[in-house]
Amino acid sequence: MPKLWRRELLKAATLLPAMGAVAATAPIRFVPRTMPSAGGNPPDYASPPQGFLSPQEKAFVDAAVARIIPADELGPGAREAGVADFIDRQLAGPYGAAETWYMQGPWQAGTEQQGYQLKLSPAQLYRATIREIDEHLAKSPAAKPFAQLDARSQDDFLHALEKGEVKISGDLGKQFFEILVVNTVEGFLADPIYGGNRDFIGWKLIGFPGPRYNYVAEIGEYGRKYDMPFVGIAGRDSPAKEA
Amino acid sequence: MATRLPSVDVVLVGFGWTASILAKELTDAGLHVLALERGGFRDTIPDFSPATIQDELRYAVRNGLFEEPHRETLTFRNNASQVALPMRQLGSFRPAAGAGGAGVHWNGQNWRFLPTDFVARSHTEQRYGKRFIPADMTIQDWGVTYDELEPHYDAFEYLCGISGKAGNIGGRIDEGGNRYEGPRRREYPLPPLKRCYSTVLFDKAAREAGFHPFPAPAANTSKPYRNLYGVQMGQCTFCGYCEWFGCGNYSKSSPQACVFPVLLGRDNFELRCQCNVTRVLRDSTGKRATGVAYVDVAGRPYEQPADLVILCAFAQHNVHLLLLSGIGEPYDPATNKGVVGRNYAYQITSSVDVFLDENLNPFMGAGALGQVVDDFNGDNFDHGPHGFIGGGYIALWNTGGRPILQHHLPDKTPKWGSAFKKALAENYLKAASIATHGSVMSYRDCYIDLDPTYRDVYGDPLPRLTFDFHDNEHKMSKFVTDRAAEIAKAMKPRAMHVKQREKHYSIVPYQTTHNTGGAVMGTDPRTSVVNRYLQSWDVPNLFVMGACAFPQNPGYNPTGTVGALTFWAAKAIRDQYLRNPGPLMGA
Amino acid sequence: MRTHKALIAATAAAVLGAAPLLACAVDTDYAKIERGRYRVPAGDSAACRTDEGRKPFAGGRAVPTPFGTIYATNITPDPETGIGKWTDEQFWNAMHEGVRPNGQHLYPAFPYPWFTKLTREDVLAMKAYLDSLPPVRQEAKPPKLPWPMTIRESVAGWNALFFKEGTYRPDSSRSPEWNRGAYLVEGLGHCGACHSPKNFLGGIKKRDRFEGGQGEGWFATSLVGNPHAGLGSWSANEIVEYLKTGANDRARAMGPMAEVVSHSTMYLSDADLHAIATYLKDLPAAGEDHAKSVPSGDDPRMQRGRLVYVDQCAGCHMENGQGIAHVFPAVKGNTGVHAQDPTSLARLVLEGARSARTRAKPEGFAMPGFGWKLSDDEVADLLTYIRASWGNQAAPVTASKVADVRKKIAKGE
16 A cells, blocks of 8 residues: 555654644544543532522522423422422533524424424523413412412413413413423423432332443333332432531 | 645545445455544444434434534425425424435435336336326336345345344245235345234234235344444434434444444444535536535635545435536426436325223333334325325334323313313323325426525525425325325224325425435436436436435335445446446436 | 554655654564564553553553652653663663663553563563554653652562562463463463552552452452352353453443453453463452351341442342343342452442443443432442342442542542
């Protein structure tokens, strides 16, 4: 292979790097390492980031999630599971800021098939909509913020919001409610390290035991109830301990 | 001003399955190969560690391992009467970013296409007559046959360590496998994965319904396995976190588990991560690629010369790069001229959820742990009475039971409130889903071009996708879904919910990441971008890998065929092109 | 590939007139360079002399010692910063007596107490190979040692106590294979530098040789014939496979030993590997092999440890401790698990490690670290459980031991 020889010869003669322009990007040259695994550790769970919501906003969210997945005869619900904390932390992080979304204009409403086209990140959507909702409710006969309505009234209001019947900006209420329900389910069923699913309340409701890596024996035990204790990424205690 | 770098023999754009295989094959041949990957480097440990990877929120919900639309996305519309708008969040499909590509986060459902799939037009015309094919349906023959690809399917399966049961070895049918598959030379390298309860129940019901179920071929190893390249793989332990996640114990086939160990340390291979290729560069004749232009993580531009350029990025990204680079005539749907962007296709899917009374423990799963009925795929049945082309498989997959996204609830369950909570509690452990996975033909009005308005972070126009399902696909999908419902009924569930795919294709709910076409292969440069060796008709020292080569999309997951085509092209490059660089076939 | 490069480098230097870069004439005896090319990795020179990301053999790498850090010097033939000006005699003195051309003592971090056993022929072949490499200009960093060790003359005292100069003398009552093994283990391989216990001055405890020792923050296992904690139940073929490929069905080289395999032992000939195995298999059992008693299943430590094992470890090592054949070693019956000093085990669990990539076994499986999610108590209970389950018989591990190891890791030791 003539090409290969020539390259080797040149490499040997000019011993030090930089033949012509040097690549400013260091290549990832794979070095067989026996160094321990670095990285791959999850984000710093022991010290959660600051929340995003104001006390009034958080009161709204807490009251709303308490209706979306209520405490009832089946057991605790989203409020007890800490879903408001979960949502607060999520909104304060990259999800809330829509860091990975395409947020360039121009902006226009599209068809149902074209998906979310609002110029609002989730954090902005929560902030704008909660403000409009509480303003709206202040002018209504109830004259109270959502968090202070009774459960029945809250349910009625959320149904109306879901159907787009609450008269606030455009489609805001309907889109917001959809996302709120999605975030509530996330917070109820995500690993406790994110602040929700406290004490595995969500997983205990449905019977999901948590992340384990080996079911080679159990997968063949057809129909059997799996009765291992609940576990999360941080272990059987929830949430993450101080290391 | 771009910095000009020392030349290499081969530059690969992207570093997923196709690039990993090509890099191995071409460095074997003594070439100096450079791969440029826009995402970061990832390896089993630490990035997919069993200690941290089973994090549904981080990876499945917040898309930890995928591409980020804020850097690159596309605009979408169903038809040309609409304004295409950006896909602002991932939805319908989830391409990867990072070393290993989607080979990291796929489920591992691995198939061969049928022999008839490769001659879709000529076979259909022959069996059903020319008029059976609608005028605006632009299906065509591939230019390569199943028989020619068979040894390369075999190579990919032995590279991956596919766990399965052969249904047709050299013409001899084995009912333990897929009786409809094309003939293969030998068994799969590994036996099928252990069956879970839901696949056993499906199997029984499918037989009662009169069909022929078999275990799905899985790129999840059923036993420890040393692969085609001499790399040892582990054994799947059914952790239930395949799709969207990396595998932490070396048992899901991926470039990391199958190729990296023998590739990355080679003196004649180099990988640069966080380098995004923006153009394929050509000389003044326009007929020779001189290399690529790329931008590194700090935004600095480079010119990387190379003797051979191979596009190994995800399907539509390859098409986008061709359009931006001005290589090949862009497709114009109005005139039906041009080829780049033409014949985009996808997959049409549906499902039938079943609710039983026994514990199914869905959280014990694997990405390709499934039982499949292939009776209604391809041309495995007589289409004459039905008036549609194509088909799909019916499968009960038990990929996992991840609580946020993988819980099934009966029809008409409220989306919130106590009734919702009750449904969650009563159904999570006892529900399963039968999926249909159907073909999508190519049409004049389904294509990719450049968006006139929206730009990516590099200032380049986004690709614009114009796509919808046609009557043919809806008819076919309804037919296959009805068969799936028959199986569901035979499982005697306490409830079932048929979820037919709705009228228009929506970019919102996840369906599959099986985007195909746009740089199709063929024997006629008027209807293909690359020839049957995946070599550009316009620029002989440019090859384009991936599912963008599919002229239309059959009813199976694409990766097996993408892998086979890569081995096929690698052989053509090694045996023919390197000896005599130039066009490998005449027009 | 290496020969290719070395030869081309030498030829290029001559042809392209790069002679001024080399102060001495390059030895063009191909056979001699080849001998050296084999022996240099056999002595695992790269472990110290090649720093990550830097030129081969140019030094710079930090070598931790119990007393402080020494930075390996440059052994490329650079005339100013390397050994380019050294004569054969000077190189011999360094290897055989631990003395530099200027008469200064080398610190015994450089394993001259072991290399003293090498024949002059071998030593000069190694020099010929090193001289054939491209010279690299790289200054050595001064060592970071406490006084009085900064005074090199103090090494003379150490030598008087612990160093016995002398080429290996074959034992005529043993087979040639045994003697070859002895020469490799006691000489080039300098295995005892890690695998033998050392006293507080860093001298080898000759009576307990090969019964295990500290090396680079890990505990290198016992190599004597103990069936649980040593090589007593390993066959010679298993030893060969381990050194050649980095793993066998009972163990996988991790951490510093993985480097030894990938830089050194994987390049040895089969005959030499069998010789090493023959010599090692002849080491009689000595010292404590296993604990006299182990905690029972209902001991609270065992119960707690079992929970951790099932949640964190069973995914790879399986609930029955059997591991996965050819992939993840069994912890049941595992030699490393029985080590009297659990430092390596604690390190593995806290920090994880990679295994060697060899030609035969390129996969290089790695183990993740769990130190971020397990407390010292949990790690201690886990190790106690592993060391006393499935027939394993090793003593419990304390949380304070785990805490010690965690501190060392944090300090980068």
